[in-house]
Amino acid sequence: xxxxxxDHLKPEIAETLTWTTEDRIYFAQQNHWISYPRAKEIMTRLxxxxxxxxxxxxPNTLLVGESGNGKSTLIDRFREKHPVKILPSGxxxxxxxxxxMPSEPNEGRFWTELLLSLKIAHRDTDPVQRKENxxxxxxxxxxxxxxxxxxxxxxxxxxxxxxxxxxxxxxxxSNKLQLPLVAVGTRDSILAxxxxxxxxxxxxxxxxxxxxxxxxxxxxxxxFERLLPLAEPSQLxxxxxxxxxxxxxxxxxxxVATVLKRATVKAIRxxxxxxxxKLLDNIGWVKxxxxxxxxxxx
Numbered sequence: 562x563x564x565x566x567x568d569h570l571k572p573e574i575a576e577t578l579t580w581t582t583e584d585r586i587y588f589a590q591q592n593h594w595i596s597y598p599r600a601k602e603i604m605t606r607l608x609x610x611x612x613x614x615x616x617x618x619x620p621n622t623l624l625v626g627e628s629g630n631g632k633s634t635l636i637d638r639f640r641e642k643h644p645v646k647i648l649p650s651g652x653x654x655x656x657x658x659x660x661x662m663p664s665e666p667n668e669g670r671f672w673t674e675l676l677l678s679l680k681i682a683h684r685d686t687d688p689v690q691r692k693e694n695x696x697x698x699x700x701x702x703x704x705x706x707x708x709x710x711x712x713x714x715x716x717x718x719x720x721x722x723x724x725x726x727x728x729x730x731x732x733x734x735s736n737k738l739q740l741p742l743v744a745v746g747t748r749d750s751i752l753a754x755x756x757x758x759x760x761x762x763x764x765x766x767x768x769x770x771x772x773x774x775x776x777x778x779x780x781x782x783x784x785f786e787r788l789l790p791l792a793e794p795s796q797l798x799x800x801x802x803x804x805x806x807x808x809x810x811x812x813x814x815x816x817v818a819t820v821l822k823r824a825t826v827k828a829i830r831x832x833x834x835x836x837x838x839k840l841l842d843n844i845g846w847v848k849x850x851x852x853x854x855x856x857x858x859x
Contacts, residue, residue, distance in 0.1 A: 569794040570787055577790040582829060585790050589825040592818070594638055595784045598777070600631070603767055607639050607743065611656065611707050615739035618763065623713075623754060624745045626769030629815030632745050635769075636709055645703075655679075655703035662712040662746075666719040666727030672696050679703070700738055707741050708734075714746035716753035728757040735763075771812035779803055785817065789825050793835035797821075801838050809846055820846060 567575040577588050603624065610620055626632045636659060643657040660678035663670035672692035676683050679699050683692060700708075710731075716724055735742050744750060744764060754764055772778045782797040789795065796802060810816030823844045824836045833840060 567792065570789070570791075574788055574790055578792050580790075585829050586826050589790055589829065590822050592634070593788045594634070595781070595788070595814075597781055597784070597814075599769065600635055603635060603769070604639060606767060607707075610741050610743070611643070613741060617736070617739070619735055619739055619741045621735065621742040621744070621764045623750060623764040623766045624743060624769065625748055625750055625766055627771055627813055628747060629811075629819075630769050630771065630813040631815060632769055633711060634815075636711065636743075636745060640709075653703050656706045657709065658700065658703075658705050658707070659709040659711065662710050662715045664715055664718060666716045666723045668693075668727060668730055671727070671730070675708075697734075697738065700740070705738070705740060707743060709743040709745060711745045713744035714749040714753050716756070717749055721756070724753070724756040728754070732757070732763075772807070772810075772814065772817075773812070774804065774807045778807060781814065781817070782806060785821055789821065789836070791825060791828055791834050791836070795836040797836065802836070802841070805838055805841055809841065820844070 567578065577585055580588070606622065610622060613620060624632055624636075640657050640659050645653055645655045648654055658675075658678055660675050663674055669689045669692065672689065672695075673683070673685055675696045676692060676699075679696065681695065681699055683695060687695075716727060719727065731742065734740065742764075744754065746753070751766065772781065779798040782803055786795055786797045797806065806817060806820060809820050820841070821836070823846065824841055827844055828834060828836055828840060831840075
């Protein structure tokens, strides 16, 4: 295969064009990291926070963005850059711990989720204090330097008293271990943390805003196109396709990725080998904002 004919693709992506249809479809449905200016800024901020010396009042971050706009992908990427390592002494070193906030601000369930993230065996019925002691002991043992809590907006699913108690627990955890916290969630996360003014003042907000239909969005589409296993250029950054993709995705990077996955699969199956406006009209896509309208048709 003459790779010069596929200069719209990265070389490693062009090689997939020789694969079977099913293998290409499988590859097209995988997630791929795409770097862009705001992601680089946030990654740099997290790196600085990870390297921060341990002090009494550690800097914390609140990463805020709409659902599907790349928050979890960014956090996963950061964790991959700082994997668990085994020291020559045989001891594990886990600098970055990522966990998911329970569905409500329940201290016992929080420690359970953290222990699960640490892959530590325990009983759900263990007393809260025992689970807390176990989690703190393990965090110290693995020399954790950052705790990332995804879905932090779930704090709002409790009473005002539960919220205050839970946020107070987070503050004590950060102080005790001199451990920076990264809270991740939707815009409701701002309301959640403001339940405790002292705690909220410790969190510097970082926003992942929706994409506007501008030059930055066109560059994003050009980056996506380099990763699509299609033999022909799709010109995703052309005016008509860019406008359509922005509308279909709702201005979120996750929406763009999902639309393009579905469109790529259809293009491969149809033997079309590129994406155009007509194909996008026939992938059966329903925007998140239109789910209610579609439900009424059932």
